[in-house]
Amino acid sequence: MAFNKRIKIKSLLENASAGEKATLMGWVRTKRSNKHVTFIALNDGSCIQNYQVVADPARISEEILKKANTGASIKVHGSIVDSQGAGQQTEILAEKITLLGEADPEKFPIQPKKHSLEFLRENAHLRVRTNTFGAIFRIRHHLAFAVHQYFHDRGFFYVHTPIITASDAEGAGETFQVTTLDLKNPPRDEHNNINFGEDFFERATNLTVSGQLEGELAALALSEIYTFGPTFRAENSNTTRHLAEFWMIEPEMAFYDAEDNQDLAEDFLQYIIRFALEHCKEDLAFLDKRAAEEEKEKKAELRSDMGLLDRLEFVTQNEFVRISYTEAFEILKDSKPNKKKKFTFPIVDWGTDLQSEHERFLVEKHFKKPVIISDYPKAIKSFYMKQNEDGKTVAAMDILFPGIGEIVGGSQREERLDKLTERMEELGISQEELWWYLDTRRFGTTPHAGFGLGFERLVQFVTGMGNIRDVIPFPRTPGNAEF
Amino acid sequence: MAFNKRIKIKSLLENASAGEKATLMGWVRTKRSNKHVTFIALNDGSCIQNYQVVADPARISEEILKKANTGASIKVHGSIVDSQGAGQQTEILAEKITLLGEADPEKFPIQPKKHSLEFLRENAHLRVRTNTFGAIFRIRHHLAFAVHQYFHDRGFFYVHTPIITASDAEGAGETFQVTTLDLKNPPRDEHNNINFGEDFFERATNLTVSGQLEGELAALALSEIYTFGPTFRAENSNTTRHLAEFWMIEPEMAFYDAEDNQDLAEDFLQYIIRFALEHCKEDLAFLDKRAAEEEKEKKAELRSDMGLLDRLEFVTQNEFVRISYTEAFEILKDSKPNKKKKFTFPIVDWGTDLQSEHERFLVEKHFKKPVIISDYPKAIKSFYMKQNEDGKTVAAMDILFPGIGEIVGGSQREERLDKLTERMEELGISQEELWWYLDTRRFGTTPHAGFGLGFERLVQFVTGMGNIRDVIPFPRTPGNAEF
Numbered sequence: 001m002a003f004n005k006r007i008k009i010k011s012l013l014e015n016a017s018a019g020e021k022a023t024l025m026g027w028v029r030t031k032r033s034n035k036h037v038t039f040i041a042l043n044d045g046s047c048i049q050n051y052q053v054v055a056d057p058a059r060i061s062e063e064i065l066k067k068a069n070t071g072a073s074i075k076v077h078g079s080i081v082d083s084q085g086a087g088q089q090t091e092i093l094a095e096k097i098t099l100l101g102e103a104d105p106e107k108f109p110i111q112p113k114k115h116s117l118e119f120l121r122e123n124a125h126l127r128v129r130t131n132t133f134g135a136i137f138r139i140r141h142h143l144a145f146a147v148h149q150y151f152h153d154r155g156f157f158y159v160h161t162p163i164i165t166a167s168d169a170e171g172a173g174e175t176f177q178v179t180t181l182d183l184k185n186p187p188r189d190e191h192n193n194i195n196f197g198e199d200f201f202e203r204a205t206n207l208t209v210s211g212q213l214e215g216e217l218a219a220l221a222l223s224e225i226y227t228f229g230p231t232f233r234a235e236n237s238n239t240t241r242h243l244a245e246f247w248m249i250e251p252e253m254a255f256y257d258a259e260d261n262q263d264l265a266e267d268f269l270q271y272i273i274r275f276a277l278e279h280c281k282e283d284l285a286f287l288d289k290r291a292a293e294e295e296k297e298k299k300a301e302l303r304s305d306m307g308l309l310d311r312l313e314f315v316t317q318n319e320f321v322r323i324s325y326t327e328a329f330e331i332l333k334d335s336k337p338n339k340k341k342k343f344t345f346p347i348v349d350w351g352t353d354l355q356s357e358h359e360r361f362l363v364e365k366h367f368k369k370p371v372i373i374s375d376y377p378k379a380i381k382s383f384y385m386k387q388n389e390d391g392k393t394v395a396a397m398d399i400l401f402p403g404i405g406e407i408v409g410g411s412q413r414e415e416r417l418d419k420l421t422e423r424m425e426e427l428g429i430s431q432e433e434l435w436w437y438l439d440t441r442r443f444g445t446t447p448h449a450g451f452g453l454g455f456e457r458l459v460q461f462v463t464g465m466g467n468i469r470d471v472i473p474f475p476r477t478p479g480n481a482e483f
Numbered sequence: 484m485a486f487n488k489r490i491k492i493k494s495l496l497e498n499a500s501a502g503e504k505a506t507l508m509g510w511v512r513t514k515r516s517n518k519h520v521t522f523i524a525l526n527d528g529s530c531i532q533n534y535q536v537v538a539d540p541a542r543i544s545e546e547i548l549k550k551a552n553t554g555a556s557i558k559v560h561g562s563i564v565d566s567q568g569a570g571q572q573t574e575i576l577a578e579k580i581t582l583l584g585e586a587d588p589e590k591f592p593i594q595p596k597k598h599s600l601e602f603l604r605e606n607a608h609l610r611v612r613t614n615t616f617g618a619i620f621r622i623r624h625h626l627a628f629a630v631h632q633y634f635h636d637r638g639f640f641y642v643h644t645p646i647i648t649a650s651d652a653e654g655a656g657e658t659f660q661v662t663t664l665d666l667k668n669p670p671r672d673e674h675n676n677i678n679f680g681e682d683f684f685e686r687a688t689n690l691t692v693s694g695q696l697e698g699e700l701a702a703l704a705l706s707e708i709y710t711f712g713p714t715f716r717a718e719n720s721n722t723t724r725h726l727a728e729f730w731m732i733e734p735e736m737a738f739y740d741a742e743d744n745q746d747l748a749e750d751f752l753q754y755i756i757r758f759a760l761e762h763c764k765e766d767l768a769f770l771d772k773r774a775a776e777e778e779k780e781k782k783a784e785l786r787s788d789m790g791l792l793d794r795l796e797f798v799t800q801n802e803f804v805r806i807s808y809t810e811a812f813e814i815l816k817d818s819k820p821n822k823k824k825k826f827t828f829p830i831v832d833w834g835t836d837l838q839s840e841h842e843r844f845l846v847e848k849h850f851k852k853p854v855i856i857s858d859y860p861k862a863i864k865s866f867y868m869k870q871n872e873d874g875k876t877v878a879a880m881d882i883l884f885p886g887i888g889e890i891v892g893g894s895q896r897e898e899r900l901d902k903l904t905e906r907m908e909e910l911g912i913s914q915e916e917l918w919w920y921l922d923t924r925r926f927g928t929t930p931h932a933g934f935g936l937g938f939e940r941l942v943q944f945v946t947g948m949g950n951i952r953d954v955i956p957f958p959r960t961p962g963n964a965e966f
Contacts, residue, residue: 001740001742002740002742002743002746003738003739003740003742003743004736004738004739004740004743008638010638011638025737025738025929026706027704027927028927044706044737045704045705045706045737046638046705046706046707071926071927072926072927073737073927073928073929075738100927100928100929100930101898101924101926101927101928101929102926102927103925103926103927104925107925107926108925108926108927125700125920125922125923126700126704126922126923126926128700128701128704129703129704129927134704134705137640137642137701137705138640138705140640140641140643141635141640141641141642144631144641145631145635145641148627148628148631152624155491155493155494155529157528157621157623157624158623158624158627158628159620159624160623160713160730160955160956161956161957162728162956162957162959162964162966163646163690163713163715164659164690164715164727164728164959164964165964165966166964166965174663176647176661176662176663176683177661177662177663177664177666178659178660178661178690179659179660179662179666180657180659180660180717181660181666183660183662183664183666183669183677184675184676184677186666192667193667194666194667200659200717200719200727200961200962201727201959201961201962201963201964202961202962202963203964205964207646207647207661214956214957214966217608217609217611217956217966218611218620218956220612221510221528221609221611221612221617222528222529222611222617222620222621223491223509223527223528223529224529229712229713230643230646230712230713232646232647234663234683236683244647244683244684245645245646245647247643253487254508254527254528254556255486255487255489255508256486256487257484257485257486257487259484259485259486260485260486260487263485415584436607436608436965436966437608439608439609440608440609441584442586442587442590442591443554443584443586443587443590443591443593443609444510444511444554444555444556444583444584444585444586444612445556445583445584446508446556446583446584447486447583472643473642473643473644473645473697473700473701474644474645474697476645476647476684478683478684478685479683479684479685480684480685481645481647481648481649481686481688482649482919483645483697483700483919
């Protein structure tokens with residue numbers, strides 16, 4: 001017989017009215033009792049709100065009520081009634097409570113008190129049962145869904161690019177090797193090198209750092225595509241901004257130039273943030289308060305002018321500033337912090353890469369808006385970016401967000417075979433390995449463009465969480481692959 | 484200046500009417516000329532239909548028309564007019580054609596003729612430009628979108644479970660190792676074993692074979708979740724049914740028992756197939772014809788009773804048959820092929836696993852319907868499945884589809900700590916490594932269930948493609964990690 005005959009708390013709050021019967025299932029968040037009555041705050045994860053269960057000890061056994069501690073799982077059957085107390089409109093008057101699973105209060109780690117984020121990271125298997133992480137992962141879901149909705153509605157096709165690959169897309173960043181060889185005693189060739197010919201794929205393979213190159217192949221057939229999958233960096237970066245395993249969204253569009261690319265990226269970012277604002281009101285309100293409390297603990301000069309919700313509204317309602325690298329360079333060169341030598345990396349010569357401190361100055365101090373910087377010096381960008389007429393810059397763009405820095409990186413791609421191979425030669429990138437990539441420039445090449453969005457950076461921005469490890473369920477970082 | 488000022492052919496077919504001006508961009512599929520006119524069939528990947536471009540040599544230069552060969556990329560500006568020819572309602576009378584990218588007819592591999600699927604696999608970077616693969620990948624997109632839509636509408640949350648993991652979820656199948664150690668000269672401990680303490684994660688790690696265990700953690704907080712991500716098997720299986728890298732959908736639901744799980748799986752499968760039927764009419768009509776032609780080449784006794792579309796309609800309109808393993812065993816034991824010793828693996832004793840030949844007999848010959856088999860002998864199923872009262876079986880289920888075999892595998896999970904650890908001990912599975920999994924049975928455990936759907940198997944079923952390598956853009960199989 002089917003067991004799942006219940007109403008979720010989210011539906012109950014939206015639809016139920018006093019007088020109806022209902023069955024709820026969920027986990028006890030808190031319990032408080034007096035002689036006459038026990039109140040249980042029940043949460044089932046469908047929304048941040050708990051639902052109040054009112055248990056009359058004359059009706060519900062002491063045995064059950066004693067065990068309905070924080071973390072325990074229960075099934076409640078009863079009548080929905082108008083609530084006498086503040087904080088909720090209705091509550092359930094329990095006729096029967098079944099204990100599904102206990103939670104020993106001496107042992108259950110997630111007690112109703114403030115836990116440090118670090119403690120909760122160590123208990124990532126249970127942290128989803130807190131208000132903060134419940135909210136984060138519901139918002140994460142809605143952002144992911146909005147990504148699919150946005151592209152689907154516009155006729156983009158979702159493409160799964162390979163995770164295991166023999167090519168290192170950008171020559172960017174260190175990669176994880178993937179192998180089935182016996183590491184203790186791998187086969188070797190006559191020069192004592194590892195003989196990858198005996199490996200699973202008969203060659204050396206690694207985890208992808210980007211699906212872009214394969215995405216281009218699909219775009220040059222289906223017009224407009226996007227990827228949404230895991231990517232990997234084996235960088236030994238123990239920061240609040242880096243993960244070894246993270247999710248990327250990479251749209252790629254035939255017949256787009258650099259401006260089309262910027263238009264799409266701006267519209268896309270505004271759409272998905274607006275989607276979260278519309279569909280995650282309660283969760284965002286909770287995180288907005290949480291962020292405000294965190295803010296209070298900071299020194300006055302480090303506090304943000306805007307709250308979390310203000311910031312999200314602001315981004316969806318204002319056009320992004322668009323400037324070239326050269327304009328950004330001039331602004332930075334003439335800026336107060338540069339003149340006063342406050343930057344760790346002083347801005348002196350055109351051509352140097354912008355550091356996080358420069359990006360934050362532009363976004364948070366100078367423009368106070370999201371900024372799209374375009375046309376970077378070609379020496380600091382990837383081989384596949386379209387070379388501009390000036391011979392010095394490429395049609396790249398980065399989008400910078402307050403508090404986060406770079407959230408999107410993209411470019412028009414170099415569609416001209418001769419320019420592309422010339423640049424590959426300069427950089428020592430093998431044309432033989434990328435024969436298939438070059439084929440798209442040989443056969444029916446066309447202007448095209450794309451960008452990459454780090455999904456966790458976006459979730460950080462929308463939830464206001466300072467540490468990227470708190471916006472992915474089970475973070476992978478140097479020394480950490482638990483769960 | 485923005486370049487992408489065009490209308491996609493899909494929109495044009497849906498909306499445009501004679502008399503309007505339009506700009507199209509796409510790739511030439513075919514070209515035919517006579518003295519008075521050149522006809523170009525243009526495709527932009529937005530749909531399977533080509534759009535007919537009519538070029539008057541008095542207006543469009545010979546130079547351009549000569550180069551507008553199959554595979555070339557062009558931009559066409561002109562007027563939409565009612566078509567004189569059969570096969571289309573409207574066409575575009577070209578006023579200007581710009582050649583964006585040539586395709587040398589001597590070198591471009593995808594010429595307008597029949598190519599073998601094997602040839603196209605070797606040219607996977609270009610095969611998306613064919614009718615067959617364009618259709619397959621548009622359908623793949625729609626199926627993926629339907630997955631997200633279905634779960635989102637029902638309050639399930641999308642959870643990204645880790646790809647790199649230190650635990651081998653099921654003890655099932657061989658895994659790919661993930662490492663940053665120097666393979667040529669890895670660090671060793673005093674026993675000459677590899678010292679994984681110096682590896683990136685400070686332990687041995689591999690690619691996930693399933694997100695289920697982590698999915699359960701999330702479900703036991705958020706109630707209903709699903710995963711949709713890549714999973715990996717390092718099995719040396721060179722078959723038409725196996726990939727080393729494939730995508731899995733794994734819903735996991737708290738408060739569900741085995742029957743709830745079956746109800747969800749059946750409803751879910753019918754929904755996404757119906758979604759494809761509604762949204763991919765032209766692509767499916769094309770593949771239906773393709774499948775019918777393939778069928779003709781088979782021997783009469785191997786031919787299917789139903790065409791592709793018939794089969795899809797049939798699955799969405801009929802309830803799945805639900806039987807227990809024991810009932811399936813009895814049917815098979817008494818079946819003609821068993822009595823006539825036609826099965827490679829004869830059915831003799833209760834407890835043996837069902838092979839592909841048995842599954843196909845049940846689905847294609849006996850019931851002629853999708854079949855859900857439940858309550859398998861515990862010895863042939865995983866440790867985490869709920870043990871039934873009979874002491875012999877577990878609350879597992881497999882869903883079998885015609886032509887595909889197993890498309891879904893799932894179970895109610897063992898929520899009782901004592902039963903679970905007992906089974907782990909019997910099977911020699913480390914409780915220490917899975918401490919976090921066991922914690923969910925210690926704290927607020929509850930009946931819960933879930934299943935896994937191999938996405939490529941589903942795409943195979945819906946597209947009618949016989950080889951799984953033809954339904955994922957860049958397949959990974961033993962010896963093959965190209966592109």
